[in-house]
Amino acid sequence: MPSDVFHRLHPTSLLFGLASVLRGFLLPAVVVLVLGRGRGAELWLALLAVPAAIAAIVRYVSYSFSLGDDELVIKEGILHRTERHVPYPRIQSLDTTRGPLHRLLGVADLSVQTASGAEPEAVMRVLSLAAIESMRRHVFDRRAALGGAVDGERATATEVPQDRSVVARATTGELVRYGLIANRGLVALAAAAGAVWQLDVVPDEAELWRDVAGRLPGVELGAPAEVAAVVAATLVAAFVVLRLLSVGWALVSLHGFELARHGDELRTRFGLLTQRTLTIPRHRIQLVEVEQGVLHRLLGRFSIRARTAGAIAPDQSGAGRDWLHPVADRQVLAAVLDAAHDDLDLDAVRWQPVAAGAVGRRSRALILRSLAPLLALAVPLGPRVLLAAPVVALVAALVARRQIAVLGWAVTPTTVWLRWGWLRRRIRVVPMAKAQSVAVAESPFDRRRGMATLEVDTANAGPLGAAIRIPYLERALADRLWADINDRTARTRFRW
Amino acid sequence: MTDHHPAAPVDPLAPVDDGRLRSLDPRVVEVERLGGGLGVGCLTLGVGGGTLLAMVQLLGQPLAMAAVGVGALALVGAAAWGAWAWPPLAFRHQWYRLDERGLEVRRGVLWRRVLFVPRSRIQHTDVNQGPIERHYGLAHLVIHTAGTVSAAVRLEGLDQDTAVRIRDRLVRVDDDDAV
Numbered sequence: 097m098p099s100d101v102f103h104r105l106h107p108t109s110l111l112f113g114l115a116s117v118l119r120g121f122l123l124p125a126v127v128v129l130v131l132g133r134g135r136g137a138e139l140w141l142a143l144l145a146v147p148a149a150i151a152a153i154v155r156y157v158s159y160s161f162s163l164g165d166d167e168l169v170i171k172e173g174i175l176h177r178t179e180r181h182v183p184y185p186r187i188q189s190l191d192t193t194r195g196p197l198h199r200l201l202g203v204a205d206l207s208v209q210t211a212s213g214a215e216p217e218a219v220m221r222v223l224s225l226a227a228i229e230s231m232r233r234h235v236f237d238r239r240a241a242l243g244g245a246v247d248g249e250r251a252t253a254t255e256v257p258q259d260r261s262v263v264a265r266a267t268t269g270e271l272v273r274y275g276l277i278a279n280r281g282l283v284a285l286a287a288a289a290g291a292v293w294q295l296d297v298v299p300d301e302a303e304l305w306r307d308v309a310g311r312l313p314g315v316e317l318g319a320p321a322e323v324a325a326v327v328a329a330t331l332v333a334a335f336v337v338l339r340l341l342s343v344g345w346a347l348v349s350l351h352g353f354e355l356a357r358h359g360d361e362l363r364t365r366f367g368l369l370t371q372r373t374l375t376i377p378r379h380r381i382q383l384v385e386v387e388q389g390v391l392h393r394l395l396g397r398f399s400i401r402a403r404t405a406g407a408i409a410p411d412q413s414g415a416g417r418d419w420l421h422p423v424a425d426r427q428v429l430a431a432v433l434d435a436a437h438d439d440l441d442l443d444a445v446r447w448q449p450v451a452a453g454a455v456g457r458r459s460r461a462l463i464l465r466s467l468a469p470l471l472a473l474a475v476p477l478g479p480r481v482l483l484a485a486p487v488v489a490l491v492a493a494l495v496a497r498r499q500i501a502v503l504g505w506a507v508t509p510t511t512v513w514l515r516w517g518w519l520r521r522r523i524r525v526v527p528m529a530k531a532q533s534v535a536v537a538e539s540p541f542d543r544r545r546g547m548a549t550l551e552v553d554t555a556n557a558g559p560l561g562a563a564i565r566i567p568y569l570e571r572a573l574a575d576r577l578w579a580d581i582n583d584r585t586a587r588t589r590f591r592w
Numbered sequence: 593m594t595d596h597h598p599a600a601p602v603d604p605l606a607p608v609d610d611g612r613l614r615s616l617d618p619r620v621v622e623v624e625r626l627g628g629g630l631g632v633g634c635l636t637l638g639v640g641g642g643t644l645l646a647m648v649q650l651l652g653q654p655l656a657m658a659a660v661g662v663g664a665l666a667l668v669g670a671a672a673w674g675a676w677a678w679p680p681l682a683f684r685h686q687w688y689r690l691d692e693r694g695l696e697v698r699r700g701v702l703w704r705r706v707l708f709v710p711r712s713r714i715q716h717t718d719v720n721q722g723p724i725e726r727h728y729g730l731a732h733l734v735i736h737t738a739g740t741v742s743a744a745v746r747l748e749g750l751d752q753d754t755a756v757r758i759r760d761r762l763v764r765v766d767d768d769d770a771v
Contacts, residue, residue, distance in 0.1 A: 405738065532739030535707040543704075557740035578708065586693035586710040 102160040102171070108201050109159075109222050113152030115197070121145050161220065163234050166242065168208065170218050182217050184239040186210045188404070189361075189375030190232055196369050204228060209375075263362070263435040264421055264428045266353035270397075274423035275346030277391040277399075281338030346422075355421055357435050362402075364419060376420075380404040382530045382554040383563050384420070384436050386429065386523040393521070397423045400432050403563075405555045437527055439510045447504035447515060453545050454503070454568035459496040466492040505566045507577055509584070512552050514564045526563050529588045530554045534581045535562070536574050548574040552581065608754060609761045611691030613698075619728045620749025621679045626724055628675030635671050639664050688747055690758060695735065697747060709745060713737045717759045721752070731755040735762070 125141055159172045167183040192204040206223050207216035223231070266274070351368035362376040387399045400420040421432050433440040466488050474481045498518040506513040512531070515523045535551040542548050550566040557563035569577070608614075643664040650656045681701055689696040694710040718734040725731055732748040733755050750758070 532713045532737045533707055533709045533742035533745070535705055535742075537706075538700075538704045540702045551741070553737075553739035553742045555738040555740065562741045578706070582693065582708045582710065586712070589712050 100162060100164060102162045102169075103227075105156065105159055105161075105220060106203050106222050106224050106227070108203055110153065110156045111201075112197070112221055113156055114149055117145065117148045117152050120148070159220075163231060165238065168218075168235070170220075180218060182208060182210065184235055185242055187217075187235055187239065188377060188380060190228070190235065191216075191375055192228060192371075192373045194367075194371040198222065199371065206231075261357050263355045263357050263431055264424060265355075266350065266366075266421065266423060268347065270423050271346045271350050271353070272343050273395050273397060274350065275343030276339055277389065277395065277397065277423065278346060279338065279342050281341035281345070350422060353419075353422065355432065355435070362420070362435060366419075374419075376402055376404055376418075378437065381436055381527075382556055383524055383526045384433065384440065386433075386442070388521040390519055392423075397425055398429045400424055400429065400436075402436055403554075403556050403558060437525075439508065439527075440525060442523070445506045445508075445513050447506055447513075450500065450503050450505070450566070450568035451545075451547050451570045453547065455497055455500045457541065457545065457547075457568065458500050459493045462492040462496045463489045500568075503568070505564075505569075507580065512564050512581070514566055524564055526552055526554055528581065528584050531563075531581065531585045534578055534585065536578045538571070542571075546571050550574050550577055608757045609690040609692065611689060613687045613689045616683060616686050616688075616749035617730055617751045617754070618683070619730055619751075621683050623724050623728050623730060623749070624679035624682070625676060628679065629672075632668070632671045632675050636668050639668055683749070686749070690761065695745075695747075695762070697745060707742065707745065709735060709737055709742060711762065713739070714762055717762050719755045719759050733758055 121141065121144070128141060154174055155172065158174045158177075159170075161168065161170045167181045168187070170178075170180045170182070172178055187208055187210060189209045191207050191209060193207070194204045198204050201222075203222040203224050206220045206228055208218040208220070210217045348368045349370075350366045353366040354364065356363050356365075360378050362378060363373060364376070365371070365373045381402045381404055383403050385401045385403070387401070388397075392398060399422055401418045402420050403418055420436060421428060424432055430442065433442060467485060470481060470485055470488055495518060499516070502516060502518050502521065504513075504515040510528050511525050512528065513523065513525045515521070531552050531554060533553045535553070537549045537551060538547075539549075547568050548571045550564075550569055551562035552564040554563040566574075643660055646660045647657050650660065685699065685701045685704070687698045689698075692711070694708055694713075696706065696708045698704070698706045715736045715738060717736070719731050720734060721731045729752050731750055731752045732746055733750055735745040735747070737743060737745070747755075747758075
């Protein structure tokens with residue numbers, strides 16, 4: 097595509113624009129129709145829909161973009177004109193999303209991701225697949241040409257002569273396992289329940305309950321044992337249904353999951369109805385997280401995520417952009433870690449324990465934290481609740497022991513590892529080159545025991561605060577590690 | 593960690609990035625006290641209003657009124673004492689150190705923290721001044737990194753000149769950052 101020539105979006109963009117307007121008005125329209133309230137309601141609705149449709153048409157007509165030598169330029173708007181310039185070196189990835197309509201028409205939504213901000217820099221709805229490919233090639237060529245002199249690694253990130261090697265695939269069986277683990281059934285159910293509630297077509301609940309119970313053979317409400325049996329049966333049925341829904345959700349949203357490596361980039365592709373391709377440049381991976389919940393452990397699987405620079409807006413479906421693999425076994429885990437970054441060998445990590453006094457401290461903290469709500473409950477429910485105190489304290493102490501037993505860390509010349517969590521086991525690894533700052537923190541309780549906490553921060557570390565937080569370290573050790581990591585990070589240049 | 597105190601204020605004309613541990617400017621204590629005083633003033637207004645209302649409600653019960661009055665006085669007194677006594681304490685527990693590797697900031701009386709930001713991670717720096725700071729000739733430095741917790745590291749209580757000098761020393765000459 098030559099520069100300075102401005103292109104329009106694909107003609108079917110108009111269709112998609114109108115379709116999204118319709119979708120926005122669908123639920124109110126259904127509500128109005130079903131409730132049949134008010135004479136002019138339908139007219140009002142139509143009146144409101146028309147300006148929205150006109151806006152969609154205007155948006156399409158006024159949208160144009162050009163692929164220059166140095167940057168992508170996007171112009172849109174008639175009344176409010178905006179012109180956006182996105183320099184190629186800033187473009188982290190070009191991701192596509194394709195719903196069923198997209199697939200039918202051979203087009204896709206393209207989102208231009210940069211390292212800054214949670215929202216994509218630009219979302220182009222829609223472009224033909226050929227246009228997207230040619231755009232990808234152009235952007236990557238220019239990016240390599242512009243950034244090639246500084247670091248050799250980036251120069252190899254050109255699109256065309258790339259060897260594409262598949263790192264991992266998720267078979268249907270794996271996705272079923274994931275569905276069982278992830279328990280997303282509630283999401284699907286909540287959506288359905290919400291819709292039903294909105295439409296107000298469900299009769300009074302008590303009646304419904306009586307109706308259902310009346311149909312069950314030999315059940316008469318009022319007999320406690322039978323009520324209990326009904327409740328238990330309902331719970332079991334609900335559990336099974338939710339798991340089935342979750343499996344269905346997994347099969348649909350992660351269908352055909354594939355992780356491939358294109359030189360310096362990782363690409364994931366997944367989805368049945370809506371197919372997504374997401375790009376994760378390797379050098380932008382700030383930290384890798386491996387997770388194993390109880391069900392994961394039962395099935396011998398791991399979930400692997402990567403956090404990249406530039407905040408990532410979580411996907412609504414929960415199949416977030418930071419997946420490296422939702423359900424990997426031990427071998428696939430090794431392959432994925434290897435593909436994500438050099439020196440990520442989980443088996444070679446020599447986990448170090450925390451300070452010896454950690455168990456005592458953690459036990460005390462947990463016991464206090466679990467007895468406090470018990471005390472609070474004793475006020476309304478009476479002092480008999482306190483009889484449970486020894487049991488609660490014992491459980492808290494056992495949990496604390498387990499937590500500290502699992503807690504481990506490791507610092508290699510190029511990475512920092514942390515392992516924690518007794519129920520949901522988590523492992524995090526941060527490449528030293530991605531560390532933004534290092535801190536040693538000391539609470540008064542730490543000070544009393546001669547301990548400290550080491551914190552390593554990266555970009556986009558997530559809601560938990562610093563990317564890696566190692567508590568209960570001996571203070572001298574914490575200071576030494578701090579100085580060590582300072583040295584290494586000060587010597588390395590940070591590159592996005 | 594934060595156990596030792598520098599013997600004397602460091603010569604302000606010495607180069608800022610000599611790698612020595614430096615205290616903040618002592619004037620920051622007054623700035624903090626003033627700020628704290630303003631806060632206590634607002635608190636007094638609020639507590640005073642609340643006490644008046646309570647007194648009106650409790651007219652005729654001298655014991656209760658006395659209790660409320662004493663309680664309000666105690667609250668305001670404690671806040672005022674805190675605003676007076678805290679800043680010098682916090683000041684004694686704050687240091688920074690700048691050298692060719694990066695910036696180190698030590699802070700905290702009870703909950704202590706030593707933070708290090710390598711030079712190469714500093715995206716950009718701001719030198720800001722609030723109105724009270726401006727009156728006293730102070731400024732604070734805000735160092736931005738790409739981190740999450742350390743996205744904006746603040747160094748308050750710096751002399752204006754010193755802050756500008758630190759910022760100048762931190763400006764990265766080699767800017768190959770793609771972003």
